[in-house]
Amino acid sequence: MKKQLFNYETLLKITNAISHSKDPEEVVLITVESIKTALNVKGCTLFLINRQTDELEVAASFGLSEEYINKGPLSALKSIGDSLKEGPVAIFDVADDPRIQYPEAAKKEGIASLVSVPVVSGGRIIGALRIYTAEPWEFTLENLNFIQAMANITGMAIGMARHLRGMKESIEVLKTLRDPRTLKSKRRTPFEGVPRSVSVAH
Template sequence: MTTNSNVTNSSPRSHRDYYTALYQAALTISSSLELDQVLQSVVTSTTEAMQVKACGLRLLDPDTGQLRLSAVYGLSGSYLAKGPVDVVHSAIDSEALRGSPVFIPDARDDQRFQYKGAAKEEGIVSVLCVPLEVHGEAIGVMRVYTSEPTTFHEDDIQFLSVLASLAALAIDNARLYENIRSSYNGVMSALWGTHMNP
């Protein structure tokens, strides 16, 4: 089998690893309301199952137009401190937030990637980015990074998209729980506030 000297075709990842990671993510989401713990588990499982350098999950702040880091595995502190990720300056994220997976073969010289110099210093080459969607609305993105030129297959894209959907579900559940708890506390304060705070 021949391969292009500039692109290394990734060997198909193990479906068993993918099933295990999906099962673990679903189990974690169903058994915990600790959102930080759930999202950290998702990015860690993704990195290991896809055999990539790193995975990160960012949520969109609609007030600032920035994607704020919520969970990450495999990236250095110096890379994470490179600066804010602005949707208007990051074509890869803008495209993903419109609902489509985006693949960048080489982030070191692709104009769609906001921090090309930082990617080179970090040893990042290929990037795959998918949207996190809740009720049809994109609320963030999930990315995986490789340290060598990589071709992602359809199975890889589907796997990452499913995990992103599970992460989005966890986020939605956590927000719903927080709203219910706040409403409950508000009702209790209204009922008992005068007795609790004379």
Template sequence: MSAQDRIDHESLRVICQALGGASSLEVLADNMNGLLTSTLGIKGSTLFVLNPNTRELELLASFGLSNQFLNKGPVIADKSLAQAMEGQSVIIPDTTVEKDLQYPEETHAEGIKAIVSLPMLGSGEVLGVLRLYHDQVWEVSQHDHDILLLLAENIGLAMRYTRVLNALQSIWDIVSSLPDGWERF
């Protein structure tokens, strides 16, 4: 399959509106996975968040993939398409010839023929990865690659923003529940 653009201006507008309108990290992740899967016409999508203590990529949300595939085992950041953890995109247009998959048997059993892994950055730090899975060999166009990279970065920024908002809301809730007179201290 030759590389063709799959993301047009209208699709990008809808995706960006969903990105900006999310009320929580989970809603953001669910919206992004569903929209990207349908817009790109691919098998599925996942958002993983890096656990800095274990160096595992923890599943935040997924769309289009089986529970068996999602529960295949821990996704180790330094073993699973590790270049994404260095801030680089990883494109595997054909998994049948790729030798560097952490779970090759499970990938093939799931019917995944192509993977795109993009770093989600927040303030220059890799917070996790956006992974796109296709059931066909997939040559990603440069146009779509550039948009997906920007989108992954914006998801990272939205994740950081959502975390800050949630922390501020928790602080506000605590301060609001203090008895009268405590606010002076």
């Protein structure tokens, strides 16, 4: 990962790719691939929080092996939990840091350093964006701010895509309700709405 890659050109490439997607699943896939490629890092993974289990579940990953991705459950509270509470967290040596849940798996995967930043949507933390490097990397404040900006954009894109999907589903439901084949007759009879206990003659 080279310092000159942290610039507006990189940000433009990534946001341009994300902006063309209107589906949440596609947004996360494009995000991790674009970030990994643009920053020339080993890998990039986007996690979303499962509120029922308090675990970080992989939404999309690019550059990492299936074995590493499926290494085991990640606790949102234990796995670099500070990054979900206090902001970006950079780890220089993943093989020797107590915040890493699976240090041996990271070493086997060839991961040297990583940075984890929260992903926010609608003012709520929904997950984490993590970038992995093959060589030890001392992330600067500029680096962290740049990666956090990308995570913020990702969160907004996911939120908008989910909102758009919800709107589309609502429109389809309304279309079904308005379908003449599914509607009952709207013509009212003289006796419609009269309580059964009341005599019609009166």
